[in-house]
Amino acid sequence: MLRTQKFRPFLFGLSALALAACAQTGTAPDAAVTEAAPEAASARIAKGNLVIEGVPDASAELKERLTRYENVRGHGFQDWTGEGGILISTRFADVSQIHEVRFPGGARRQLTFYTETVGSADVSPAGGAFLFAKDRGGDEYYQSYRFDLGNGEITQYSEPGSRNGSALWADDGSVVAWARTSAGDPNNDILIANPADPASRRVALEGEGAIGPVDWSADGKALLLQRYVSVAKSHIYSLDVASGTLTEINAGDEVAYSGASILADGSVLTVTDKGSEFQNLVRIAPDGTMTNYTADIGWDVSDWALSPDEKTVAFTLNENGLGTIRLLDVASGHVRPGPTLPVGIASGLVFSPSGAQIGFTFNGATSPADAWSFDIATLNLTRWTEAETGGLDPKSFLSPEMMTYTNADGMDIPAFIYTPEGPGPHPVIISIHGGPESQARPTFTSTYQYWAKELGIAVIVPNVRGSSGYGKTYVSLDNGLNRKKSVEDIGALLDWISAQPQLDASKVVVHGGSYGGYMVLASMIDYGDRLAAGVNIVGISDFKTFLENTEGYRVDLRRVEYGDERDPAVAAFFDEISPLKNASKITKPLFIIQGFNDPRVPYTEAEQILSAVKANGVKAWFMMAMDEGHGFRKKSNREAQREAETLFLQDVLGID
Secondary structure (H helix, E strand, O other), X not given: OOOOOOOOOOOOOOOOHHHHHHHHHOOOXXXXXXXXXXXXXXXXXXXXXXXXXXXXXXXXXXXXXXXXHHOEEXXXXXXXXXXXXXXXXXXXXXXXXXXXEOOOOOOEEEOOOOXXXXXXXXXXXXXXXXXXXXXXXXXXXXXXXXXXXXXXXXXXXXXXXXEEEEEEXXXXXXXXXXXXXXXXXXXXXXXXXXXXXXXXXXXXXXXXXXXXXXXXXXXXXXXXXXXXXXXXXXXEEEEEOOOOOEEEEOOOOOOOEEEEEEOOOOXXXXXXXXXXXXXXXXXXXXXXOEEEOOOOOOOEEEEEEEXXXXXXXXXXXXXXOEEEEEEEEOOOOOEEEOOOOOOOEEEEEEEOOOOOEEEEEEEEOOEEEEEEEEEOOOOOEEEOOOOEEOOOOHHHOOOOEEEEEEOOOOOEEEEEEEOOOOOOOEEEEEEEOOOOOXXXXXXXXXXXXXXXXXXXOEEEEEOOOOOOOOOHHHHOOOOHHHOHHHHHHHHHHHHHHHOOOXXXXXXXXXXXXXXHHHHHHHHHHHOHHHOOEEEEEOOOOOHXXXXXXXXXXXXXXXXXXXXXXXXXXXXXXXXXXXOOOOHHHOOOOEEEEEEOOOXXXXXXXXXXXXXXXXXXXXXXXXXXXXXXXXXXXXXHHHHHHHHHHHHHHHHHHOOO
């Protein structure tokens, strides 16, 4: 029985051996690192763990201006230690670690002390220990650990050199199941062990694809597994732990599932888009009959958790980007509202051991994340932590406005806009999310607040075609040969901006990471005459080279979304839309930011587009962190990135 729905698809990541070799020697890829003077703009220089080109030093005044925004600190609810305390993740030094809070408003007692991020913790149903994972330098080769809450002893129970995830306690806390893979292998194996005894580790299933555990039966004899194929397709299986027999539930379905739980009567509770545009909470009886509890709601069910007595499901709805809580009575099917929350996003629901309370993380557009809980019977809320805002007045933070704009095909594209005070016209940053099957939601970001409040820049965050949260048709509109449809939506947004008197259409910068980085490059090629500059963070610069160099256990998953480069028609299309092959059309300044250990988009994607735009004579800034992966997690690196981005924006937009 699923205590709480903590399943995180164990899908993405790589650690190419070539990258690791360079990292171990401390050398920079594809170019020599010199200790040249900062004013030598074209030289590549090293500053600690950063490798940069063209980036000037930030002044003391700028560093001071940014300090408060960089010292905003939130807290994420992780789990209950019992009825009396909780575990949270927060950062006190350079990266997030696990802390214990013994009562609401109590002091945070740090439990893990690493130079790498520890972002989640899962307490044993038997109490006394929790599981956590960490990687090395952002390589996403996660190792799994058991932390003894009694004596603080830490035991690594995963095999060094492997990649591990989706760890799941059995109901009695005696063993853990998890997914494991290795470099170049597209398939996950399922392992089981007593995490206090690594020697007990055994392979329970030689798996296929991105498969991972989602629930144990109460008696520990069966294990539910989910295999992720794409955002539109996944499979659920039941594994007989003793025999290794694997049985698919609702075999033949071509639909998406998100997590699952075995009920006492053999039914399976899950979230699926079967028969609907949206992800619904359903119950599948042993004979395959499906009961849909949320069919009339019309929004995706996101996080969900089943109570220990199997009577109640708490779930969140993604309502146009917001995250509200609902409660389902499993027997009657009745859905009732959860607690009344401020405008924002609730996530990560976790029932307490008795089932009387639910813990969660709440994040609002004007309030950093904090750990909360509520009483199931009364819905009374308890706030466990209060985020620090770096000395900034939270009342001064800007709330984004939900809006839509019309694209060339007559569709309404949803977006959020942060508008600075004053009449304008304001410069604009278009911030494009990654994924592409992701969604921009109005969570708190000190970066957007800084851009709007301190630099006077309007920030527009669109959910272009291909974004999730608006139905399964919408999320598929950019698949395969429709890839440029999402880019066209940026062109339509530029049209909208030009019609707004409070916005300056001559000063627009595109900014995005990962797939959003590809969108930045593609926008600069297609709409360069309407843009001032672009900021590309860990972005794809050529789909063919990306698919050739991303790790083996990711490539099939990405082919489903982007297309198979081995198909001549797809390969020709990739050549047609490749930013690298069209780099001669990039004529405006470009800032490229990359993590050297990036397991998703290899650093070579950044290096090749950098070389190409420099060959055009285009102003190109470059920053690579040798101790980071797919984005910067360490505070010191994030500070350097924000300082450099500010200098770049001031330069290309002509602002102070």
